[in-house]
Amino acid sequence: MIVPTPTRPLRADAARNRELLLAAAEEELAERGVDASIADIARRAGVAKGTVFRHFATKEELLAAVFGNHLAALTDAGARQLDAPDPGAALLEFVTAAADAMQRYDLTYLRVLSQNDPRLSELRDRLHAIVSSLVDRARAAGAVRGDITGTDVFLLLCAPAHTVELVADPPPDLWRRYLAIVLDGLRPEGATALPHPAPAWP
């Protein structure tokens, strides 16, 4: 979120359009996925098509900016839990916030996007590091099972959102149900041996 910008600040109207574009892109992406068209995003933002490209050289760059914002927000949310007194509650808090965010922004394309965008992959790695810290602390406190890694939790962040996606008009809090189930699966109580080792990062 707090990305240091070496470039000089934008003019007021340009900054406003940039925000309008990011907001429009966010909504359009949420509704239509990555196939959302630049033209629709521009229309939604109330600017001309050319303006999009003044702010983002390519469509991919625009998507990366949107995803980057989400990653940064999640990273901030995670960082705020790093020194919480109860590691189990801290992880729970973060994971809930993350799953909530995933309702609105599918990270499926993160993998593809971050391949071409070092900034994005760095943000992703930073988030991963924070998740890992949260998980390590929770594991040490006995709040999660011992065979679970930060990478596991990172990957599972989207699961509640995807699960709910199959329902036509899902109740707005339905994802909490599936998050709870996954979290029950992550707890030490009643854990069974896992059939496959945790994946390496990345």
Place this chain on the structure above:
Amino acid sequence: MIVPTPTRPLRADAARNRELLLAAAEEELAERGVDASIADIARRAGVAKGTVFRHFATKEELLAAVFGNHLAALTDAGARQLDAPDPGAALLEFVTAAADAMQRYDLTYLRVLSQNDPRLSELRDRLHAIVSSLVDRARAAGAVRGDITGTDVFLLLCAPAHTVELVADPPPDLWRRYLAIVLDGLRPEGATALPHPAPAWP
């Protein structure tokens, strides 16, 4: 699986082309997702583009046919477990087979497709009914927690596949790890109260 078709049977070569197309579409969809092009599918099937539209009025219809086949196969797999002696093992067996299939065919578009295709929504409902039976029997046997419904399990079927999707070159069996975690979450041991009621069907 064998849906009685009120239309007259296809000529032998037409029937063959239909199968070639379905097979080609399946592979192309697995490799490229729903953005796979009709031209590529036709080429892979070794037929002309026009032939695709003779068999399937729109691209959506072709996708629906492919998805329908998967649904039917899953339904069969589920039905075979209906009278297995151990209800817990039966559910486990089915869910594992389903999660494996999901590796290859993303059901994300099922919702959209079945909105426009009554045949597909009927197949989906049939699968849902079978999953519900399997879950009911497993619940009665104490193999899954009491607050879990067939709809829950139906929705969670894709979760392992989606979780793995964020990894660049996932080990081919990594999904089993996340299926195991979800299954641990579905077990009665260590279950915590769920924060949201199960969704209605559909």
Place this chain on the structure above:
Amino acid sequence: MIVPTPTRPLRADAARNRELLLAAAEEELAERGVDASIADIARRAGVAKGTVFRHFATKEELLAAVFGNHLAALTDAGARQLDAPDPGAALLEFVTAAADAMQRYDLTYLRVLSQNDPRLSELRDRLHAIVSSLVDRARAAGAVRGDITGTDVFLLLCAPAHTVELVADPPPDLWRRYLAIVLDGLRPEGATALPHPAPAWP
């Protein structure tokens, strides 16, 4: 011109459209140069824009086809003079035909196009070889000065057309005047030493 086509012949209507497109492209290129747009070419040919791409995968390919036709026609014209009894007259005949053709089709872009298109560069080399033969024979017969090569003549083919280009509405045969001047410069009579060696080919 007589390009062996390994592919099966086009359907009659497709062949017709291909010719319409080549003709339209030719005219549009003559009027607007390589910046002629595909849309304009399609409109002039009376077909939809998509049809252009059915026949030529890229704009460059279309241009290459047009240029290739011209090169082939010139090559044929040159080949017909190879066994003419009077080598000087043969070269004159060919060069006149070529300069005439250049009125309509500027070879300036040939260099760029043939870089990416092996077929085109082969055609160009074939033409060059024929021009060289014609020049060699004419030189042996004393019809052109001794310090002139086939490459020189090849390069000078466009000169009359370009010279005329600066005139607003040039008389249709004005190029003959400048061709005559260049030809006078190529004759042994009154030749002065050339200040730079002939360029290598290519």
Place this chain on the structure above:
Amino acid sequence: MIVPTPTRPLRADAARNRELLLAAAEEELAERGVDASIADIARRAGVAKGTVFRHFATKEELLAAVFGNHLAALTDAGARQLDAPDPGAALLEFVTAAADAMQRYDLTYLRVLSQNDPRLSELRDRLHAIVSSLVDRARAAGAVRGDITGTDVFLLLCAPAHTVELVADPPPDLWRRYLAIVLDGLRPEGATALPHPAPAWP
């Protein structure tokens, strides 16, 4: 060259920007041809895009200014030869300087540009008049054939540059070879009758 401008003189910084722009445009045009973009020219000049349009209402006007400078420089070069003692050497001197300049600046667009720009067409006419004087004097001295006009020479000025253009990486002095050939064609020795009368001016 120093055209009296009825408009009031530019502010010092504006005048400087104008020169920067002209220089940048010259380089960019030499490298990229007329498709050079205004944005690139502005960047090269170190000014904002808007500034370009403050100085030149359209891109065409900027091109006209650049071409005008070249015309004026050529006119100056020609004028300096008007009272040289040897008319033949004077014409040779001028034509060589002109052909050299054409290496860098293609006059192909001069016709189009001067149609819309009276200043440019006047400069062109002035150059034509000077070339005509040089040719007249050379003809009177027997240094060029009698059937050649100033317009002929004017038009042939670009020929060496265009001839060389078909070569990929032409040796920097190759144009001299083709200029020599054209000049041999303009000499009285071995001249044959020209098949077309000299064009009227313009």
Place this chain on the structure above:
DNA sequence: AATGAATGAGTGTTCATTCAT
């Protein structure tokens, strides 16, 4: 006077779909 953000028509290209053969 200079800036650079915004505009919108235009570009080459793709692709589901239609239709003459």
Place this chain on the structure above:
DNA sequence: GATGAATGAACACTCATTCAT
């Protein structure tokens, strides 16, 4: 029934030009 040619509405992206700052 099958073919593959034709269509035309998209798409991402470019660029000369205008205009608010």
